[in-house]
Amino acid sequence: MMNIIKIAFRNITRQKKRSILLGSAVAFGVLIIILLNGFTAGLKETMKENFTSLMGGHVYVNGKVVLPSGKIVNMIGDRDILDKALSPIADEIAEVHIRAQSGRSEIIFGSKSTSLLIYGVNWNDEKLLKKTLTVLDGSFKALSDPKAIVLPKKIADKLQVRAGDSVLVRLDTVTGQRNVGDFTVGAITSDPGSFSFISAGYANITYLGELLGLKPGGYQYMNLYLKDINRMDVVAKKLRDELRKTALLEEDTPEDTNNETHQRSMGFMMGGSTTAVKPWKGTKFSVTTLNDVMAPVLQMIRILNMVSLTLFIILLTITMVGLLNTFRMVLIERTREIGTIRAIGMQRKDVRNIFFFEALFLSLAGAAAGLVLALIGMAVGGAVTFSANSNMGIFLLNRHIQFIASVPGILLIIVILLLMTLVAVYLPARRAARLKVADALRTQY
């Protein structure tokens, strides 16, 4: 067997140019598929990270309350019900974050102003958020001031403010009244890529809640960071089941389910209010997960994966047709040689195996080159730092594109490649093995 392998290896080096061209074609195909797979895998993780940071967790609970006038406002009124519903899943939760959110707000400094989404957070609980934010000016210590606000660099630059400056925020209360709050810039953070595509500021939940017209201690959203991100759908289902026992859930009414997808994707981003067609009593809860929010993005990634797989198969098919033709030529070139080695005792299966090994070595060498090039491409692509204001913010993690090379994914690609190689070479190899010794020796080319 070793001799066969040696002969196969030697045969590759006999026609260097042809081998290099064939190997390059294989390498190109492998390079493209590994790069695309690395990009989509990285994109998926980047988006998960971005949305988790932006939304403040993996499972999100929000509530809607109907005012006497019939207007629906976003707030959680029955906190006891929610606290009770959380107890059976307490072991699954790493951190609980309560938040408020200014739907439409404008931040003003002198004659400059810009729109800004502001989250009211409890700084003592939001340890992960603090980890995500990199302070460029000021410090987190300043956040002990209840009127302190954390601004992303992009907003601070636009307003030309520094830590310690006083700014105004114009917003609407949950009932729709206009309001203004005085804030002091406590810290300016780098747009951490995580959410540079949405300019979000952070303020103390007590003060923001007061400006939004929430009752003392009131909040609008509860976000759960789970110990295991893969359990989010299970935890969300358990929480829904618990809440359904004592409260209203959005999915329980047909008019809610009709518009569910839209509400899930938009509910957190907008703070608008509408009038209830059929008013209800108490808080109507809704429980959504990171997967719900990311559903359109995951769909996009799935499509991208399909496209890259199709591209890989097309490239591979073209390469394999090239491989098939090459080995047909090889068969013609080496007919007499095959006759000779068969005459001195080589078996048919050994002749076939020489062809198989030769093709496999060629593909493996091409795959190795493609893999190395792809890893270099990933390293170079991942090292590029994009501007903080880049329109690609949603695809960036810390202002870089993230590539993830998955070992099982790469192994799968190589296995597919080798199988297709064997299929492509099968016919010439079989013909070579079936050559009659006398006929082969008589052949003149």
Next chain:
Amino acid sequence: MKKKIGLLTAALLLTGVLSAGALTTAKAEAILGDLDASRNFSNTDFSAVMTMVTEDPEKGIDKIKVQQFRRDGKDTFLMLFLEPESKKGQGYLRINDNLWFYDPESRKFNHTSMKDSFGGTDAKHSDFRISTLKEDYNVKTVADGKLGRFSVYIMDLKAKNSEVTYPRLKLWITREGHLLLKAEDYSATDRLMRTSLFPKYAKVKNRYIATIMIFVDELVKGRKTQISIANISTKKLPDTIFTKSYVERVNR
């Protein structure tokens, strides 16, 4: 000397009491009703061309011209942009308690809020619909005063519920004719947010209509909008004007 100071203090206090008591709350609320009636066109339609000039310290000066159609009896209006060319054909249509924004490029209607600013100006959509001061506010205090050469009532109003856009208003209303000359809008934290001035009125069919309105943003230094109204008409408008199909058709 002490006696003189005492007399002066007493006189000032008496003046204050008199001025504060110059108008009863009931009379003040009746004036608010008059003001609503003079600003609303319950029995007729209303159309006019409005020119809005916004001065913004960052964006500079922006001018837009809008054709306004109002039917206050049904709390309906249509505002069609005439200028600039980039906004021509856009429109805001209020029907059935909904405010729609039409963009001729996408040919779509999008839902928007009455509390949003109108076309990036300091005016709100709610500034162009029916006035409901009497319905929305209680009169907290009334005082006599002067605004330029006009004798005015200065009324401090408090919103009746937490859903009224501005929780507190301060109005300067002429004693004669009960015309609104100035208004200040305050936030829930009682900060002055916007000052509105109405320096010029025109008489149209026995009622006075403000033909110049100035809205000053008190939070963003240097930002203000002046609105001039021309081509005023109170003739009946076709019902078709207040429909989505009209807004689409007028753009073809």
